[in-house]
Amino acid sequence: MIYTVTFNPSLDYIIQVKDFQTGQINKTTYEKILPGGKGINVAIVLSNLGHESTALGFMAGFTGKEIEHRLANFGCTSSFIQVQEGLSRINVKMKSNEETEINGQGPKIQREDIEKLFKQLDQLTNQDILVISGSIPNTLPDTMYEQILERVQPIGCKVVVDATNTLLMKVLKYHPFLIKPNNFELGEIFGVSLTTRDEVIPYAKKLQELGAQNILVSMAGQGAVLLDEKGEVHQSRAPKGEVINSVGAGDSMVAGFLSGYLESNQDTQYAFMKGICCGSASAFSENLATKEEVFALMDTMKD
Numbered sequence: 001m002i003y004t005v006t007f008n009p010s011l012d013y014i015i016q017v018k019d020f021q022t023g024q025i026n027k028t029t030y031e032k033i034l035p036g037g038k039g040i041n042v043a044i045v046l047s048n049l050g051h052e053s054t055a056l057g058f059m060a061g062f063t064g065k066e067i068e069h070r071l072a073n074f075g076c077t078s079s080f081i082q083v084q085e086g087l088s089r090i091n092v093k094m095k096s097n098e099e100t101e102i103n104g105q106g107p108k109i110q111r112e113d114i115e116k117l118f119k120q121l122d123q124l125t126n127q128d129i130l131v132i133s134g135s136i137p138n139t140l141p142d143t144m145y146e147q148i149l150e151r152v153q154p155i156g157c158k159v160v161v162d163a164t165n166t167l168l169m170k171v172l173k174y175h176p177f178l179i180k181p182n183n184f185e186l187g188e189i190f191g192v193s194l195t196t197r198d199e200v201i202p203y204a205k206k207l208q209e210l211g212a213q214n215i216l217v218s219m220a221g222q223g224a225v226l227l228d229e230k231g232e233v234h235q236s237r238a239p240k241g242e243v244i245n246s247v248g249a250g251d252s253m254v255a256g257f258l259s260g261y262l263e264s265n266q267d268t269q270y271a272f273m274k275g276i277c278c279g280s281a282s283a284f285s286e287n288l289a290t291k292e293e294v295f296a297l298m299d300t301m302k303d
């Protein structure tokens with residue numbers, strides 16, 4: 001079973017505003033509400049690709065109930081912990097002349113809520129995959145991811161981490177199966193700007209030396225680079241298409257990589273291409289990638 005953990009799920013309020021002006025009343029020309037949060041997006045795409053998963057994490061208030069409800073409509077199983085104080089957040093994603101995001105804070109998670117999550121994680125086996133992704137509410141310490149990796153280490157399950165800077169750096173010593181920074185996040189870690197696939201490779205190698213097994217560096221429209229567990233380097237451009245909604249493209253890539261890896265008897269090149277096409281299929285549609293969209297893009301990449 002694949003488990004995803006989302007510390008701070010959201011309702012993503014996706015809007016378009018023509019020529020957005022600050023300090024003025026702006027009207028939307030398009031609006032849509034989707035369940036969001038990185039682990040939740042991974043769970044939705046896994047379900048679209050035909051893989052079962054269980055979404056874990058913390059929910060609060062009416063927004064939390066709505067996220068759960070909408071997630072169930074996507075055919076996903078979940079087992080969220082209900083938090084007493086605050087509300088699950090609403091994240092605004094606005095497309096205008098530029099893309100702007102305003103992400104909420106989320107509810108207050110107490111120590112006993114974390115303990116409940118740990119109890120759930122104690123049930124995992126070495127056949128399971130655990131995906132932990134996204135930011136943590138600011139009331140939690142930046143050792144949160146590290147605490148989870150330490151806890152599940154004796155179990156021997158594969159762990160995937162998609163998080164930024166400190167959260168990510170602190171888990172490398174636990175040898176996560178997969179990490180997926182984008183090129184900006186990777187550059188930020190080392191205080192450099194990485195704009196080409198060739199520039200990314202030496203820095204991804206550094207994260208591998210620090211312990212990560214597979215490092216997938218996403219680069220939006222420029223494709224991606226993978227340093228795999230066998231020490232091989234894979235590079236690819238992204239498929240061509242019109243970007244409609246790129247929210248969740250990175251999460252879709254994680255789901256696609258896992259799906260490809262599991263279906264192909266651990267063929268990392270196949271997993272890499274499925275990951276890329278999954279990310280692009282999400283970017284090229286209003287919703288997250290469907291199986292048909294992903295395979296259609298994979299066909300275009302064979303040329």
Ligand SMILES: Nc1ncnc2c1ncn2[C@@H]1O[C@H](COP(=O)(O)OP(=O)(O)OP(=O)(O)O)[C@@H](O)[C@H]1O
Nearest residue numbers: 182218219220221223238248249250251276279280
């Ligand atoms: N503009 C685009 N054109 C084609 N493919 C794209 C585009 N944006 C994203 N993708 C696909 O999705 C993958 C992941 O995208 P990206 O690098 O933006 O991830 P991310 O920064 O983690 O995104 P997010 O945080 O929005 O989920 C890319 O490697 C690529 O395959």
Ligand SMILES: O=P(O)(O)OC[C@@]1(O)O[C@H](CO)[C@@H](O)[C@@H]1O
Nearest residue numbers: 010036037038091134135247248
């Ligand atoms: O604050 P985080 O957890 O880093 O990011 C949250 C978020 O922006 O990430 C997803 C896209 O990857 C969205 O569904 C969600 O709103």
